[in-house]
Amino acid sequence: MKPLIWIIDEEWSDYQTETSILKDAFPDCEIRHSGNDYLKDLDDFGKDADAILCQVYIDMPKETIEKLTRCQIIAVYGGGYDRIAIDAAKEKAITVTFVPGYCxxxxxxxxxxxxxxxxxxxxxxxxxxxxxxxxxxxxxxxxxxxxxxxxxxxxxxxxxxxxxxxxxxxxxxxxxxxxxxxxxxxxxxxxxxxxxxxxxxxxxxxxxxxxxxxxxxxxxxxxxxxxxxxxxxxxxxxxxxxxxxxxxxxxxxxxxxxxxxxxxxxxxxxxxxxxxxxxxxxxxTPHVSYLSTESLETLKRRAAGNVVRILQGEKSEDAVF
Missing domain, CATH: 3.40.50.720 (NAD(P)-binding Rossmann-like Domain)
Structure with missing residues (x-):
């Protein structure tokens, strides 16, 4: 399996934790990255992503989700998912996960x-x-x-x-x-x-x-x-x-x-x-109340772990539905 995993974020300085987890599970996976303004990349390659990891404040409306051709999971880096069009994801059988309790x-x-x-x-x-x-x-x-x-x-x-x-x-x-x-x-x-x-x-x-x-x-x-x-x-x-x-x-x-x-x-x-x-x-303060060395590591590991579980055909306790 050679999945395409798409990270949408401008906040983290590196993705070493996620990359290690994803590459361990899928050695041949391709990991692509976009910033907050991701729409051009959506048309160029994002629409074909098997999994999306996105920052908590990234808008993922119905129009975006409808363009996804093979996405199995949208994994949110955070304890909320209010910017994800949940109903649209359900219609396309895309699992949405978040990370409750990490901070x-x-x-x-x-x-x-x-x-x-x-x-x-x-x-x-x-x-x-x-x-x-x-x-x-x-x-x-x-x-x-x-x-x-x-x-x-x-x-x-x-x-x-x-x-x-x-x-x-x-x-x-x-x-x-x-x-x-x-x-x-x-x-x-x-x-x-x-x-x-x-x-x-x-x-x-x-x-x-x-x-x-x-x-x-x-x-x-x-x-x-x-x-x-x-x-x-x-x-x-x-x-x-x-x-x-x-x-x-x-x-x-x-x-x-x-x-x-x-x-x-x-x-x-x-x-x-x-x-x-x-x-x-x-x-x-600039949305930093959740940050500590422990919370950030937990957030990254659980979000990436959710991607691995769903792509391997398993279920996640962090699934919204």
């Missing part, structure tokens, strides 16, 4: 780091350090201790639950908004189930961990920001479009809420001149 520790650590960042007013103190006042004289607004604060988790899946466990160990009050959870079972763990409205009104910190689909598009918008405390901060590591960015900008500028930490934004990768990058109080 639970990493993303949850990012959320906890953001909570500490905001609670200790670090951005304010970084700016104030060389301005003259020192010690208590340099203090801006004082915050309650973290153990006196309340965290609302929107979406209590793998990552949300791990955030909850870490926050409980920090002494925080933990609320969760997720209709799928067993309220009585979570209460035994110290997590109280609440409605979105109730949680927004009570929380000092809000962290979002929902899967993205049309039901959560702009779940957090102007109405929701008005329900929050003026001192509240929101953290988003799920998908950018869960938050209405224009409404977030307005809420922070108007001091309706205090600020935000975003590892995801509406359009990824960005052009770089988006308004979200230029608002004091809104901190944006």
């Amino acid at each position: 639970v520790e990493d993303v949850s650590d990012y959320v906890i780091a953001a909570i500490y960042f905001f609670n200790k007013n670090l951005s304010y103190y970084f700016a104030a350090a060389d301005k003259g006042p020192w010690g208590a004289q340099a203090a801006g607004r004082l915050n309650p201790r973290i153990q006196s604060s309340t965290l609302l988790i929107i979406g209590l899946g793998r990552i949300g639950r791990t955030v909850a466990q870490k926050a409980l160990r920090m002494g925080m009050t933990v609320l969760a908004c997720d209709p799928r959870i067993d309220a009585a079972a979570e209460a035994k763990q110290g997590i109280r189930q609440v409605s979105l409205d109730e949680g927004l009104a009570l929380a000092d910190f809000i962290t979002i961990h929902t899967k993205y689909d049309e039901n959560v598009h702009h779940l957090i918008a102007a109405e929701q920001f008005r329900q929050m405390k003026q001192s509240a901060h929101i953290i988003n590591t799920s998908r950018g479009k869960v938050i209405n960015e224009a409404d977030l900008i307005e809420a922070v500028q108007a001091k309706t809420i205090s600020g935000a930490m975003l590892d995801v934004i509406s359009e990824e990768p960005p052009m770089g001149n988006e308004p979200i990058f230029h608002v004091p109080g809104i901190h944006v």
Whole structure:
């Protein structure tokens, strides 16, 4: 068997891990690479790929999938697959895989780091350090201790639950908004189930961990920001479009809420001149919350392993359907 395997990505610096796994299984396989703008390559050679490995933010619409002549698998480098036209893949019997759970520790650590960042007013103190006042004289607004604060988790899946466990160990009050959870079972763990409205009104910190689909598009918008405390901060590591960015900008500028930490934004990768990058109080990181040496290795190995299993006629536990 001499399969053609097509990698669509501009993020990784090398593909040694994937190449080793793929070549071990298929010594004669051909591995081709394209960047984010892959449409010309689709017509030139990509349409004949037996397998596709693609970055999580690569759009794979119905029009692309319909051109694929012999593809057996689209393996997504990531924990989501919202940019893949799943129904179109089903129609062509193309397996779609993702890599759930590979970065639970990493993303949850990012959320906890953001909570500490905001609670200790670090951005304010970084700016104030060389301005003259020192010690208590340099203090801006004082915050309650973290153990006196309340965290609302929107979406209590793998990552949300791990955030909850870490926050409980920090002494925080933990609320969760997720209709799928067993309220009585979570209460035994110290997590109280609440409605979105109730949680927004009570929380000092809000962290979002929902899967993205049309039901959560702009779940957090102007109405929701008005329900929050003026001192509240929101953290988003799920998908950018869960938050209405224009409404977030307005809420922070108007001091309706205090600020935000975003590892995801509406359009990824960005052009770089988006308004979200230029608002004091809104901190944006370039979709890196999932990264560690361990998570990246796991991601690459599982994504490539999914390709091997499907091309060898096996099934993958990471299959979407």
